[in-house]
Every structure is written in C-alpha cells, then in structure tokens.
Amino acid sequence: MTAVSPPPVSDLSAHLGFWLRAVSNHVSQAFAGKLDGKGVTVAEWALLRTLYGKPPTPPSHLAAEMGMSRGAITKLADRLIGKSLVLRQASAHDGRAQTLALSPQGVGLVPELAALADRNDSEFFGQLSAEERATLERLLKRMVEQSAMHRMPLA
DSSP: OOOOOOOOOOOGGGSHHHHHHHHHHHHHHHHHHHHHTTTOOHHHHHHHHHHTTOOSBOHHHHHHHHTOOHHHHHHHHHHHHHTTSEEEEEOSSOTTSEEEEEOHHHHHHHHHHHHHHHHHHHHHHTTSOHHHHHHHHHHHHHHHHHTTOOSOOOO
16 A cells, blocks of 8 residues: 655744744733733733723723623623722713723722833833834734724733
C-alpha cells in the first residue's frame, strides 16, 4: 500500500492572526495580572473606565456603548457594587429605572488603574518608534471600523 502525502498547508506562523494573537495574549495577560493585584478584572476595569467622568448612567446606555448585553453589564455592576466601587441608584427622571455611577472609592481607583494600563502599554509597545506605534494603531483602528467590531475586547 502506498502512502498518500497530505496536501501542503500553510504554517501556523504564516498567518497574521497568529502573530496578532501572540501579542494580544501577552499584553492582555500581563494587564490582567496587574489588575488582579488591585482586585479588579479587565472587564470590571472597562466598566469603571467607561463610567469615569460620567453622570449616573442607565445600564442600557453602558451596554450600547461597550457593545455588551444589559445582563453582562448588570453582572459586572453587581460585582463592582460588592467591591464598593460602583453605586446603583434610582434614576432622577424615572424612579423605576436605575443608573450606575462610580462611588468615591471607584473615582479614586480609576486613575491608578489607568496608570497600570499606560505602564502595560509602554512595556509592550515602548520598543516601537512613535511612527511605528502610530502606524500600528491606525491600521488596527481601521480594521476595527471597517469590520464593525463594536464589542469591547474584554477577554
């Protein structure tokens, strides 16, 4: 019996997605580790940052802005309320509706977490020149916009 050779296929590393995933995994895992030291997940950080500087906001508005379901926002908010970082209040316009806002503790924590995000970016992308970094950012943003990738990258 003669052995049939399988057809040639491209190597894993021949795909841009492979390299993008390799960078993304390392950047994301390092940032998640930094946040873990502060008792916050990446998804929680994203909600905290989205609420920062905003008046009390309905969960439905946050869900639309972040590209998440209202149920996912509620779960995140419940965890952050449990950590005393977010407050749930009755809407000033409709007593049946609720809004979410940062607690004073949450307001104080966001700049500290933003500094961790900035440091993480510097650690991974600081090796690029300003021009290279601007080009990478422009290309990635264009891909996101052209492909209508509206969901916030949280995992």
